[in-house]
Amino acid sequence: xxxxxxxxxxxxxxxxxxxxxxxxxxxxxxxxxxxxxxxxxxxxxxxxxxxxxxxxxxxxxxxxxxxxxxxxxxxxxxxxxxxxxxxxxxxxxxxxxxxxxxxxxxxxxxxxxxxxxxxxxxxxxxxxxxxxxxxxxxxxxxxxxxxxxxxxxxxxxxxxxxxxxxxxxxxxxxxxxxxxxxxxxxxxxxxxxxxxxxxxxxxxxxxxxxxxxxxxxxxxxxxxxxxxxxxxxxxxxxxxxxxxxxxxxxxxxxxxxxxxxxxxxxxxxxxxxxxxxxxxxxxxxxxxxxxxxxxxxxxxxxxxxxxxxxxxxxxxxxxxxxxxxxxxxxxxxx
Ligand code: TYM
Numbered sequence: 001x002x003x004x005x006x007x008x009x010x011x012x013x014x015x016x017x018x019x020x021x022x023x024x025x026x027x028x029x030x031x032x033x034x035x036x037x038x039x040x041x042x043x044x045x046x047x048x049x050x051x052x053x054x055x056x057x058x059x060x061x062x063x064x065x066x067x068x069x070x071x072x073x074x075x076x077x078x079x080x081x082x083x084x085x086x087x088x089x090x091x092x093x094x095x096x097x098x099x100x101x102x103x104x105x106x107x108x109x110x111x112x113x114x115x116x117x118x119x120x121x122x123x124x125x126x127x128x129x130x131x132x133x134x135x136x137x138x139x140x141x142x143x144x145x146x147x148x149x150x151x152x153x154x155x156x157x158x159x160x161x162x163x164x165x166x167x168x169x170x171x172x173x174x175x176x177x178x179x180x181x182x183x184x185x186x187x188x189x190x191x192x193x194x195x196x197x198x199x200x201x202x203x204x205x206x207x208x209x210x211x212x213x214x215x216x217x218x219x220x221x222x223x224x225x226x227x228x229x230x231x232x233x234x235x236x237x238x239x240x241x242x243x244x245x246x247x248x249x250x251x252x253x254x255x256x257x258x259x260x261x262x263x264x265x266x267x268x269x270x271x272x273x274x275x276x277x278x279x280x281x282x283x284x285x286x287x288x289x290x291x292x293x294x295x296x297x298x299x300x301x302x303x304x305x306x307x308x309x310x311x312x313x314x315x316x317x318x319x320x321x322x323x324x325x326x327x328x329x330x331x332x333x334x
């Protein structure tokens with residue numbers, strides 16, 4: 001692959017079905033970037049082991065994530081689409097970076113604190129060093145751009161710190177990677193119940209998955225939490241209402257959005273009707289992806305070929321970087 005505009009890297013954990021947050025925070029940009037950049041996109045199976053030690057579903061989940069990425073428009077011929085564990089050099093770089101990261105800063109990471117709270121019986125060292133492994137994923141390809149959602153901002157900041165520390169200690173090998181969304185704020189797709197964001201494993205009834213059937217999507221949309229409605233014309237929208245409008249703006253037609261904006265502004269909005277329209281917009285968006293992803297997922301040979309081809313591209317890039325890393329660190333003894 002030739003790099004005209006820079007190197008891109010990103011990843012998704014195979015801890016459940018993908019949802020609209022994964023799409024608008026990550027996969028949509030993967031697809032937008034695939035023609036212009038040298039891209040490395042992977043399924044973060046090693047990261048999933050920090051929270052999901054039971055691997056009985058892992059293979060199916062990996063196949064599903066690959067299939068969903070392709071169903072969303074990612075072309076495995078244009079990018080390296082691979083599994084994290086198929087690039088063993090990542091583990092080597094992770095080890096070296098662990099010597100450059102401090103327990104105090106890792107303990108202060110928001111995701112570590114959240115996970116330590118939610119799984120108190122399994123506060124493993126992998127959980128603590130999660131951002132170090134993520135850094136290895138990114139810089140092993142010497143990537144500059146990382147398309148991710150808002151929740152990954154802190155991990156990217158840590159990644160820049162670790163990369164800079166390496167450069168200061170051993171020589172300038174790595175660019176400073178930035179979280180990327182075409183100059184816009186990073187996306188955060190909220191859940192439909194006004195409590196947090198859409199998520200693979202929490203808030204499942206308030207999250208729209210790319211695997212959801214049409215009727216389930218309609219039901220979820222109708223259950224979206226609203227308020228008692230506007231009482232004064234042209235009043236600002238409370239967050240839960242603005243969130244639903246935000247979704248409609250992403251998926252619906254401008255004419256429909258305008259219709260409901262006007263209805264909000266003149267206090268005639270009927271939430272039942274609004275949510276019904278939102279449900280239809282969601283169905284039109286999700287159902288072609290679901291159908292395509294199911295077809296792809298059933299073709300195990302195709303998925304195997306993709307993983308092999310993706311690993312070849314990623315290995316080539318990782319091996320080049322690790323040669324530079326070992327030399328810079330003085331680990332080349334002959
Ligand atoms: P993960 O698997 O939680 O999420 C995958 C991608 O989806 C984005 N995302 C969202 N964006 C907007 N709104 C939401 N509600 C929402 N939920 C999830 C995430 O920001 C992410 O871009 N640590 C990473 C996986 C990873 C990685 C990497 C990412 C491992 N190595 C290297 C980038 C580069 C994670 O857990 O993502």
